[in-house]
Amino acid sequence: MRPARARIDLQALRHNYRLARRLGGDRALAVVKADAYGHGAVACAQALAADVDGFGVACIEEALQLREAGIAQPIVLLEGCFDADELTLVDRHGLWPVVATEAQLQALERHPPTRPLRVWLKLDSGMHRLGFDAAGFAEAWRRLHALPGVAGVVAMTHLARADELACAHTAEQIDAFDRVCSPLPVSETSIGNSAGLLAWPRARREWVRPGLMLYGASRFDGPCAEAEELHPVLTLESRIIAVRELGPGEPVGYGGTYVTDAPTRIGVVALGYADGYPQFAPTGTPVSIDGRPGRLVGRVSMDMLTVDLSDHPQAGPGSQVQLWGDRVRVAEVAARCGGSAYQLMTGLKRVAREYRD
């Protein structure tokens, strides 16, 4: 069997969730959209079910997948409904929709819920993606409360730059949110995604919405002590399937982008960009070979990649190579490739997943 795998540590997932809730102080919505950032939404939701206050997903299809797997906890549709037909399913499955646009609000007014519905009303506090502006938010708040069946409204907003530790924009967004909420009888609020809740104490409200941090990664432009407590959840690994002993001046792989400058041992690893490893990871991107630091050399192929074994005389066919996980941080690999941990995680495909509880 092809040795490429993603090993997923569900204990680490639970540890990270508990960290989010401890920091947040109250309730934490575990964001499992995009198949739990590539970790498997059903498996992750089941692993968290006993602890969790609720789940966050991007769309109703993702919510129904969880309900069909027996997940009974609250589920928030983070972008709300895409059309009014979905409200029947929202009602039937007891989902909690975000209301972020006038169209979503009108749909709810035309199809009022038949059983108590909790709504998350979104303010655009400065990201300018989804959400009502300040005046529209107060008006939407009143219209929602006038609807029979609306049993509670959580006031929410989303931060655009919480990963930039010295950026004033985050405090401005939080100020804007508080200015809009303070005249309203708001009892539950939600601001922080992972970066917000890790690095910005003022973003820790009744509800926090951790996504990336659940999977053990973060992305900050400087040190963040809270993020050091995260445990990586997914280890992407494969094995060496062949070794080449090359003299100096020999090119390796497509394009001959890497040329040996001395006698070099090259290991061929059974994992490539069709598995979700970044195709343009440069020579020097860190890997771990049998538990010791190593480096990628040459261009990544679809099904294989090559590593430098010159400093790994003990390594050979069958040796374990970790591409990211507990020894190589996914965020570091992402940084080398000009991408993000979000992108690498959600881009995983083809590799077999192995869960450990």
Ligand SMILES: *Cc1c(COP(=O)(O)O)cnc(C)c1O
């Ligand atoms: C995806 C998402 C989150 C989680 O974001 P992370 O940066 O992964 O923690 C939180 N809130 C909303 C509205 C989202 O769409």
